[in-house]
Amino acid sequence: MATSTVSEELFSIVKEGTVTSPKGFEAGGFHAGLKRKRKDLGWIKSVVPANAAGVFTMNTFQAPPLKVTKESLVDGKLQGLIVNSGNANAFTGKKGLEDAYEMRKQFATVMGLKETETAVTSTGVIGEYLPMEAISKGIHDIPNYKAKASGADFAEAIVTTDTITKQVAVTCEINGKTVTIGGAAKGSGMIKPNMATMLAFVTTDAEVENNALQSALSSVTDTTYNMITVDGETSTNDMVLLLANGQAENEELSENHPEWQTFLSSLEYVCQQLAKLIAKDGEGATKLVEVHVKGAKTEKGAKAIAKSVVGSSLVKTAIYGTDANWGRIVCAIGYSGESVQEDSLSISLGPIKVVDYGMTTEFSEEEAKTYLENENIHISIDLHNGYEEATAWGCDLSYDYVRINASYRT
Amino acid sequence: MATSTVSEELFSIVKEGTVTSPKGFEAGGFHAGLKRKRKDLGWIKSVVPANAAGVFTMNTFQAPPLKVTKESLVDGKLQGLIVNSGNANAFTGKKGLEDAYEMRKQFATVMGLKETETAVTSTGVIGEYLPMEAISKGIHDIPNYKAKASGADFAEAIVTTDTITKQVAVTCEINGKTVTIGGAAKGSGMIKPNMATMLAFVTTDAEVENNALQSALSSVTDTTYNMITVDGETSTNDMVLLLANGQAENEELSENHPEWQTFLSSLEYVCQQLAKLIAKDGEGATKLVEVHVKGAKTEKGAKAIAKSVVGSSLVKTAIYGTDANWGRIVCAIGYSGESVQEDSLSISLGPIKVVDYGMTTEFSEEEAKTYLENENIHISIDLHNGYEEATAWGCDLSYDYVRINASYRT
Numbered sequence: 001m002a003t004s005t006v007s008e009e010l011f012s013i014v015k016e017g018t019v020t021s022p023k024g025f026e027a028g029g030f031h032a033g034l035k036r037k038r039k040d041l042g043w044i045k046s047v048v049p050a051n052a053a054g055v056f057t058m059n060t061f062q063a064p065p066l067k068v069t070k071e072s073l074v075d076g077k078l079q080g081l082i083v084n085s086g087n088a089n090a091f092t093g094k095k096g097l098e099d100a101y102e103m104r105k106q107f108a109t110v111m112g113l114k115e116t117e118t119a120v121t122s123t124g125v126i127g128e129y130l131p132m133e134a135i136s137k138g139i140h141d142i143p144n145y146k147a148k149a150s151g152a153d154f155a156e157a158i159v160t161t162d163t164i165t166k167q168v169a170v171t172c173e174i175n176g177k178t179v180t181i182g183g184a185a186k187g188s189g190m191i192k193p194n195m196a197t198m199l200a201f202v203t204t205d206a207e208v209e210n211n212a213l214q215s216a217l218s219s220v221t222d223t224t225y226n227m228i229t230v231d232g233e234t235s236t237n238d239m240v241l242l243l244a245n246g247q248a249e250n251e252e253l254s255e256n257h258p259e260w261q262t263f264l265s266s267l268e269y270v271c272q273q274l275a276k277l278i279a280k281d282g283e284g285a286t287k288l289v290e291v292h293v294k295g296a297k298t299e300k301g302a303k304a305i306a307k308s309v310v311g312s313s314l315v316k317t318a319i320y321g322t323d324a325n326w327g328r329i330v331c332a333i334g335y336s337g338e339s340v341q342e343d344s345l346s347i348s349l350g351p352i353k354v355v356d357y358g359m360t361t362e363f364s365e366e367e368a369k370t371y372l373e374n375e376n377i378h379i380s381i382d383l384h385n386g387y388e389e390a391t392a393w394g395c396d397l398s399y400d401y402v403r404i405n406a407s408y409r410t
Numbered sequence: 411m412a413t414s415t416v417s418e419e420l421f422s423i424v425k426e427g428t429v430t431s432p433k434g435f436e437a438g439g440f441h442a443g444l445k446r447k448r449k450d451l452g453w454i455k456s457v458v459p460a461n462a463a464g465v466f467t468m469n470t471f472q473a474p475p476l477k478v479t480k481e482s483l484v485d486g487k488l489q490g491l492i493v494n495s496g497n498a499n500a501f502t503g504k505k506g507l508e509d510a511y512e513m514r515k516q517f518a519t520v521m522g523l524k525e526t527e528t529a530v531t532s533t534g535v536i537g538e539y540l541p542m543e544a545i546s547k548g549i550h551d552i553p554n555y556k557a558k559a560s561g562a563d564f565a566e567a568i569v570t571t572d573t574i575t576k577q578v579a580v581t582c583e584i585n586g587k588t589v590t591i592g593g594a595a596k597g598s599g600m601i602k603p604n605m606a607t608m609l610a611f612v613t614t615d616a617e618v619e620n621n622a623l624q625s626a627l628s629s630v631t632d633t634t635y636n637m638i639t640v641d642g643e644t645s646t647n648d649m650v651l652l653l654a655n656g657q658a659e660n661e662e663l664s665e666n667h668p669e670w671q672t673f674l675s676s677l678e679y680v681c682q683q684l685a686k687l688i689a690k691d692g693e694g695a696t697k698l699v700e701v702h703v704k705g706a707k708t709e710k711g712a713k714a715i716a717k718s719v720v721g722s723s724l725v726k727t728a729i730y731g732t733d734a735n736w737g738r739i740v741c742a743i744g745y746s747g748e749s750v751q752e753d754s755l756s757i758s759l760g761p762i763k764v765v766d767y768g769m770t771t772e773f774s775e776e777e778a779k780t781y782l783e784n785e786n787i788h789i790s791i792d793l794h795n796g797y798e799e800a801t802a803w804g805c806d807l808s809y810d811y812v813r814i815n816a817s818y819r820t
Contacts, residue, residue, distance in 0.1 A: 061752055090737070091752065091770075093752065093768055126740065126741065233722060233724050233745070234744075235741060236744055313723075313811075317816045320812065320816045328536075340470055342471055360501075399809050401723075402727055403809075406730045406733070
């Protein structure tokens with residue numbers, strides 16, 4: 001469990017930043033034939049083996065590529081990774097595992113990498129075998145596409161029904177050297193209406209000690225990727241990878257380094273931006289919803305309440321309908337599992353206080369409705385019961401969520 | 411935690427049965443002015459004080475009427491209860507509690523009951539004070555309506571946007587005497603689009619020892635009301651009450667009575683039918699979905715998996731769209747928190763096996779689509795890992811769920 005550390009004065013945002021913004025990374029993506037037309041095979045390669053960290057889905061059915069990637073991560077080094085969209089290679093048994101190994105092997109061979117320093121990722125339909133012929137042809141085509149490859153192509157190749165690509169990069173100073181962190185992600189979407197998967201890939205040219213790198217990733221995942229929800233579903237393929245290749249030539253970072261907080265804050269910002277983009281681009285979403293809970297006795301309690309409210313179907317439909325239905329927020333707080341005093345609870349929708357110490361205010365429904373027409377909705381909850389806080393992100397629940405997920409697979 | 415005990419040979423279903431099918435109960439309902447036109451005030455009275463049991467929402471913000479009813483239940487006796495729909499009297503603070511006491515007092519006075527043997531229940535919009543003038547006038551009108559009052563009127567008066575009333579009754583034999591159990595419930599619906607509340611009221615003329623009655627209600631609640639989900643929301647007002655007035659003149663029942671299982675099975679059937687009616691009539695629902703899990707190591711695990719699958723938004727939308735998307739079922743099993751072996755997992759949609767020991771079968775998509783056009787969908791999951799089982803009920807997720815819950819309060 002970790003507290004948010006984002007301090008915006010510690011880093012600068014890179015315009016059109018992406019996974020290749022940090023030194024010593026190249027990336028690309030193109031159409032290999034898994035999807036009908038759009039890009040479906042993406043790759044990243046570091047100039048040298050990078051220290052690497054990963055976090056993986058809690059779903060008990062972890063897809064074969066996750067098993068293979070975890071193996072590659074055992075020694076804490078990755079130099080390259082390959083991602084296909086269009087097929088999740090999940091619930092595919094022994095053959096699925098063989099395919100994932102084969103995909104890793106071929107990519108490593110073509111790119112001149114060690115297999116044990118190569119990660120492999122898939123997203124898309126579940127329960128179907130990878131079309132290995134297309135994958136194999138695609139991998140062997142990478143050198144042909146390499147001249148005009150870009151991080152933006154990679155970001156395009158990893159999405160499924162996402163409506164936008166999700167990329168960000170920042171720079172910060174670590175003992176006088178400029179360190180860059182870049183990231184790309186995909187969110188909840190279906191190639192056929194099937195499995196929603198969250199993937200994120202973060203690169204940095206920082207030199208970071210391996211254990212510190214993993215602990216940093218685990219810690220920021222707690223306050224970013226683990227604080228978003230679209231529909232409460234945890235995919236078999238969710239994964240976040242972080243590669244740090246040391247090309248910035250800073251002194252090695254670890255928890256004891258005086259500028260560790262600068263690195264951590266920058267990393268968290270990158271992950272938070274990717275997480276927010278995923279939430280905002282949730283299936284059928286028309287709005288980004290941010291729920292901030294403060295005045296909690298414990299951070300765990302604050303998180304539970306924030307996630308309960310942002311995940312409530314009734315709150316989500318009310319926001320879609322621009323209905324200032326604060327009773328649903330109260331209800332979701334009430335079933336979060338955390339004990340809360342009714343008469344110390346305050347709730348605001350943006351600037352409009354709707355509940356003040358347990359009493360409904362005489363707020364203007366019309367004004368609240370106007371506020372809820374914004375694209376970014378901020379719900380703040382004060383429990384007046386302690387000093388801990390947490391933020392969660394999600395989206396509204398619209399007709400389009402049903403349409404996207406109910407239509408017959410074609 | 412309790413295992414299901416329903417044995418259909420132990421009881422008979424009463425045609426058009428309701429809460430007044432057992433001897434010594436009268437009930438009614440009429441329009442008192444909380445809703446625009448429909449019935450909104452219901453009551454039940456037993457000829458003598460009945461042994462009584464209750465189960466209450468786990469939501470931390472229990473509404474004032476629940477607090478008052480719990481007080482009445484302290485000595486295990488109830489002779490009457492009053493329910494209003496249209497206003498939940500929830501999150502209404504000190505005044506709400508005073509109103510609930512006042513409502514109980516007035517009803518007790520008019521009906522000649524002890525306040526401490528009277529229960530009070532509310533369902534509807536949250537965060538607004540009860541319109542006490544209408545409630546009070548309604549209570550004083552009960553004697554005028556009494557001649558033509560009926561259990562069916564009661565069932566009508568407790569609903570909100572339910573599309574059907576929910577009633578059932580059965581008879582069984584206990585040492586040669588006919589014992590009747592009746593029930594009425596309301597499900598997830600809004601009077602204004604606000605709080606979904608589940609209420610159930612069960613009456614019986616059986617003589618049942620008080621502790622055994624509470625333990626029976628808690629036990630069947632675990633396998634019935636606690637195994638349904640519409641949208642994963644737990645209301646501030648959920649409540650189930652059971653009154654046993656002894657008018658059947660059987661020997662007092664308790665866990666040691668040789669025919670205890672007959673009573674328990676009959677009671678569970680009544681509660682299961684009400685629970686299934688609530689699930690089937692969930693907001694916007696077009697289908698009842700039943701998920702049966704067997705071959706589990708523990709009953710807790712079986713329940714967790716059944717509820718995870720039946721509550722998954724992606725499974726629910728797939729069923730609405732008649733899409734045999736078994737990957738979503740696998741995914742929901744995978745994040746239920748229970749450990750399951752991929753290669754021992756089998757899944758059927760009705761008669762169609764779609765996964766057999768971890769392998770997808772060559773089932774006909776067309777046949778599966780036709781099966782999913784039924785109104786009652788049965789998903790069975792075999793973990794091949796033990797001898798425990800569980801069943802959960804829910805409904806599909808349709809455009810109408812969004813429409814009902816997104817429209818602005820009027």
